Amino acid sequence: MTKAPAGGRPPLIRASGLTKRFGALTAVDHLEIEVAAGEIFGLVGPDGAGKTTTLRLLCGLVDADEGAAEIAGYDVRTHPDQVKDSLGYMAQRFGLYQDLTVDENMQFYSDLFGITRAERRRLLPRLLEMTRMAPFRNRRAGALSGGMKQKLALMCTLLHRPQVLLLDEPTTGVDPVSRRDFWVILQQLASEGITVLLTTAYLDEAERCGRVGLMHSGRLLRCAPPDDLKREFRERGLAVRRVGATEPVRPEKPTLEDVFIAFVEHSGESRG
Numbered sequence: 001m002t003k004a005p006a007g008g009r010p011p012l013i014r015a016s017g018l019t020k021r022f023g024a025l026t027a028v029d030h031l032e033i034e035v036a037a038g039e040i041f042g043l044v045g046p047d048g049a050g051k052t053t054t055l056r057l058l059c060g061l062v063d064a065d066e067g068a069a070e071i072a073g074y075d076v077r078t079h080p081d082q083v084k085d086s087l088g089y090m091a092q093r094f095g096l097y098q099d100l101t102v103d104e105n106m107q108f109y110s111d112l113f114g115i116t117r118a119e120r121r122r123l124l125p126r127l128l129e130m131t132r133m134a135p136f137r138n139r140r141a142g143a144l145s146g147g148m149k150q151k152l153a154l155m156c157t158l159l160h161r162p163q164v165l166l167l168d169e170p171t172t173g174v175d176p177v178s179r180r181d182f183w184v185i186l187q188q189l190a191s192e193g194i195t196v197l198l199t200t201a202y203l204d205e206a207e208r209c210g211r212v213g214l215m216h217s218g219r220l221l222r223c224a225p226p227d228d229l230k231r232e233f234r235e236r237g238l239a240v241r242r243v244g245a246t247e248p249v250r251p252e253k254p255t256l257e258d259v260f261i262a263f264v265e266h267s268g269e270s271r272g
C-alpha cells in the first residue's frame with residue numbers, strides 16, 4: 001500500500017513496480033514510491049531489507065528486472081545523463097580519499113563534476129559554513145571523526161547542486177550531536193526545495209522524515225507520515241513485545257519501533 005505525496009506536485013522520485021532479483025532472492029519486490037519536491041522521505045528496514053538495492057535502482061546503477069524508476073521526471077534507464085545531472089547519491093560507503101584533506105576531497109569531486117572555478121569560489125565556503133566544517137578544511141579525511149566524514153561526503157555529493165539527494169544510511173556510526181547537525185542541514189536543504197530520500201536503521205531518526213517507508217524482505221509494508229503509522233497501530237489495537245517485557249503491550253503512545261515490529265509480525269501472518 002502506497003500513498004502519493006500530498007499537494008498534487010509532480011514527484012521528483014518515482015518507483016513503479018520496481019523489482020530486482022539476485023538468483024532466487026527478490027531483493028526489491030514491486031516497489032511503489034513517489035517523493036515530491038522538498039520532501040524528506042525515509043526508507044527504514046533491517047539489514048538486508050533491500051534499501052541499498054532500492055537506491056542503486058533509483059540511480060540506475062543496477063538494472064531493474066521489472067518496473068521503472070524516474071528521477072526528476074526522467075526514466076533512469078533511457079535518460080542516464082539527465083538523471084546524473086539531477087541526482088546526488090551518497091553511497092553507504094562513500095568514496096572519500098583518506099589521504100587528501102577536506103579541501104582536496106572537495107576539489108577532487110569538483111573536478112569530477114566539472115564545476116567551474118567561479119562556481120567553486122561561491123559554493124565551497126557556503127558548504128563549509130553550512131556543515132560547520134570550515135575549521136577542519138586542512139585536516140586529512142582519514143583523521144576526521146565519523147560524523148565529520150559523513151558531512152564531508154554530503155558536501156561532495158552537493159557540489160553539483162543536485163535537485164534530488166539519495167543518501168544511504170548517512171548517519172550510521174555518527175554520534176547524536178553530529179546526527180542532529182546532519183538533520184539541521186537536511187531540513188535546510190529540503191526547505192530550499194531539494195528532495196531527499198534517505199535510508200536509516202534508526203527509527204527515532206525516521207520520526208523526523210515527512211514520510212516513512214517501512215521496508216522488509218524487499219517489500220514496502222507501509223508508506224505514510226510517522227503519525228499516520230502510529231494512528232493505524234492504535235486503531236487496529238496492535239500489540240508489541242518490547243525488549244525485556246514478558247507480555248505484549250498495547251502502548252498508548254507507540255514509537256515507530258513498536259509500529260515497525262508489529263507490522264513486520266503481521267505481514268508474516270498474512271503471508272502464512
Ligand SMILES: Nc1ncnc2c1ncn2[C@@H]1O[C@H](COP(=O)(O)OP(=O)(O)OP(=O)(O)O)[C@@H](O)[C@H]1O
Nearest residue numbers: 022025027045046047048049050051052053054092
Ligand atoms: N550484488 C548482489 N548479489 C547478490 N545478492 C545481493 C547483491 N546485492 C544485494 N544482495 C542481497 O539483496 C538483499 C538486499 O540487500 P541490500 O544491500 O539492498 O539490503 P540493505 O537493506 O541495504 O541492508 P543493510 O542495512 O545491511 O545495508 C540482501 O539479501 C543481499 O544479500
Ligand SMILES: [Mg+2]
Nearest residue numbers: 051052053092
Ligand atoms: Mg544497505
